[in-house]
Amino acid sequence: MNAPLPAGVLADRDELARRLSRETEGEVLFDAASRGRYATDASIYQIMPVGVFVPKTPADVAIALQVAREMGAPVLPRGGGTSQCGQTTGAALVIDFSKHLRRLLELDLDAQQAVVEPGMVLDHLNAQLKAHGLWYPVDVSTSAQATLGGMAGNNSCGSRSIAYGNMVHNVERIAAWTSDGSELDFGPLDTLGAKERDIAEFVRGLAQALAPEIDAHWPTVMRRVAGYNLDIFRPKSERPYTADGSVNLAHLLVGAEGTLAMSRSLTLRLAPLPKHKVLGVVNFARFHTAMDSAQHIVKLSPTAVELVDRTMIELARANPAFRTVIETALIAQRGQSPDAILLVEFSGEDRAVLLKQLQSLVELMGDLGLPGSVVEMPDEAAQKALWEVRKAGLNIMMSLKGDGKPVSFIEDCAVPLEHLAEYTDALTEVFARHGTRGTWYAHASVGTLHVRPILDMRRDGAARMRAIAEEAAALVRKYRGAYSGEHGDGLCRGEWIRWQFGPKIDDAFRVIKQRLDPGNVFNPGKIVDPPKMDDARLFRFPQGYRTIPLKPVLDWSAWNVQNDPVTEATTAPGTGGDSTGGLAKAVEMCNNNGHCRKFDAGTMCPSYRVTRDEQHLTRGRANTLRLALSGQLEGEALDGEAVKAALDLCVSCKGCKRDCPTGVDMARMKIEATAAYKSRHGYTLRDKLIAHLPRYARLASALPWLFNLRNEVPALARWAERTLGFAAARSLPRWRHDTLRREAPRYGLVDAAQALAAQKSVVLWVDTFNGHFETENARDAVRVLQAAGYAVHVPGLQGEPLCCGRTYLATGMPDRARASAGALVAALAPFAARGIAIVGLEPSCLLSLRDEALVMGLGEAAKTVAAHALTFEEFLAREAMAGRFAPPLQPATRPIKVHGHCHQKAFGVVQPVLEVLRLIPGAKPELIESSCCGMAGSFGYEAEHHAVSMQMAELALLPAVRAAGDAWIVADSASCRHQIADGAQREALHVARVLAAHLER
């Protein structure tokens, strides 16, 4: 599957690991799964590294470099691993800078410079700069996960590069280790020390000798990132690298992809944050006209000109979440979407000037024969919403199911703007000739349009990739553009460097490499002596890629499909030929883009946020599963220890189901992995206690004093931790005698027949937790519903309890879960069939009717129930909107803060909580921006997870609760309420209780 290690690469991996462990403080990860997690980036490639080293300090890096050099191991520095060309994959010792080496070292506000460690993420830097009115303006789309070391390594470029340039234009100095262990300081020529000056003179000599070659072959577009920046001594970029035209040796390292030196710190040139922005959205009936207009629009000095083509517009229109926003940008053309829109942004200090520029755009389009084609968007909130749609469009495109995937290999060729229209037309024809199609988007301002033809690398994709690449290259040459204009060379474009620059300059790159890294220690095979782009031994999915046979416990057939590269239509579920019934293909939806490393709003991925470990990240988990399912984990499969370890801290929050661009649903995958592991290794007593809780709850509530003893007697709690594994530091939910079954007769409920006959009825399904531990929630929900005139039926008050089966799924007992969910579905189906809403109080239990219950083989009844299953607040919001729910409520007297449960967020049903709370006169409920509370079912109660659980809660939720004063804290899930009580000593309430408290008496 993988290419053999290059000649000379070390033989004694164990000794390398031993020495690193002995001589450094860093983490040494040499097991198969860890190496596998670092074998890929966002490209199509996969190379197993020799090992992975996560340094704690810069000193660790220096020692690791020395040890690796002494032992003949190459070294590959890595940031977020989001590269698209394979430059972050290699048979080397991977050094991950992103976990610990991520500090802002210095900030000089007067000079507008920041010194950062290479592992710092761009968004994290900008968050610190914002208060000072500054930012680092190389705004890559991956800003939430790309590190500044990686950005420098790739000479990254942002959407606003037309105004600010690429990395090379914004790096002032780089302090770096060279392969002999020296620490050099690369910067402006007149500041260099002796060693650095020698290097500069050497490179200058090469540039001078090659002046005619450089003049003849060097692309003059700004977006040229291939090879080494030999042109620092013979400037060729449209935009000079320095303001005064002087030479800065740090620029030689920018774009070097970690092949020349390994950066220790970077000095960055900051820019003032623009005070104002205005946007003009130009609508085009023809794509060609849009491309042709870009050259004229840029003369108005915009800060961005970004393309969105018809396919993306249609995708956004088809998505209810984006339809309204995209339509604000469109000019109706007989109901048709325009063929393309250009988002033209002007930003700066003076709003009046910007508005004039916007008018100039309107006039220009009139002059170009397109009067009335501009939607003016002076409002920044509207602009922000539209930029989000532009990003989401790509995500929807990437979520195509089947083995054909949009492949990045010519997605950033840059051509001069006057040729952009011809180039895009010609490339579209190339795609058609090769039986595929491209969706175009992004940086029209600088002639760098992203486009990814759909190719199936497991079948004929490699051959088609090469053919398309060759034809695209010929076009780039014809239009005197740059083949590599944004994402670097890596494995994908390395072989094109010689083609682009000619043999003499390519040889000079080799000479530069030999001068700085004579032992070929740093990232071998990138830029110099690269492999062929279609060397199948380097592919993640080579021809003939196989998965192991496996029968999953859930139905994954929706992923088991193939697609048509031109129409993107998919075959029927179950026809994709997946030996694992679709599970493997669902796992393979992870394209390694690293979006799950983000820390901003959203839930994904709480375990990464507290550990910063690749292993505890959605991407790391998906890679582990992929390797296990394809037999690449040294014999370990889904039921092995490596998979168990990778999923151990996954709290099944479903954050990834919603936030991952391709919808990787790790919570559902964990059900498979847990079932496989437990069925092989057996169930612990704790598993059984958790799993069967709904069954013994009735008994426990009969003797609550006995079952609560563990909470009363510290010695018992310690004993339970030792023997059962429940954290002694944690209180367990309190058993009580007044359960729902005992209390319900007082509630004035109707029976099943009455509910079916009533004009206005609702089924309130009360889960085990609300029914046994927090009866008040059920009581108040009934009161609220009755106050609004509903006949309320609560099923399951006799006989076996009605449970969704979550406790069984969580502990690896899918058969019991199926039986339990099946009984629930059977009980609810008659009501659903009559169109009566099934309302639940615990979000995760209710929403499992719309999620897991649909893939457990429960047939049509499950679908009928799912179609009518609503959270309590969803139901009330819907009814209020229809004018059917208007209970008499007293005015609010206290603020209200709402914490959304992860599954509410995953299903987009947090807003209804706010909507129903707004029915309270004067109430202004506010959402607490938080990820997972960390309790997550039984996770937070488990001794080995207690600390991580509390760390998750402390990330945002608990500080916000502590700062909430006398506000009502609303949390609809029992887990979140328990975590808030334990961590902040505050009572949080279900929304039903807050509404009931406001009912007029």
Ligand SMILES: Cc1cc2nc3c(=O)[nH]c(=O)nc-3n(C[C@H](O)[C@H](O)[C@H](O)COP(=O)(O)OP(=O)(O)OC[C@H]3O[C@@H](n4cnc5c(N)ncnc54)[C@H](O)[C@@H]3O)c2cc1C
């Ligand atoms: C969906 C998507 C969108 C993207 N959008 C953009 C975009 O808008 N603009 C853009 O330019 N790119 C984009 N990229 C590519 C990629 O995100 C950027 O190049 C990013 O800057 C890489 O950062 P990273 O931390 O992931 O670096 P990595 O991928 O980890 O590393 C990049 C290179 O830098 C080297 N490197 C890392 N650390 C060091 C160090 N300490 N010393 C020396 N070398 C080092 C590595 O060896 C590697 O060669 C996109 C990628 C994806 C998947």
Ligand code: SF4
């Ligand atoms: S899990 Fe999703 S967000 Fe994370 S890398 Fe994979 S595709 Fe990207």
Ligand code: SF4
């Ligand atoms: S379910 Fe939650 S914890 Fe698990 S991988 Fe997804 S986001 Fe991370």
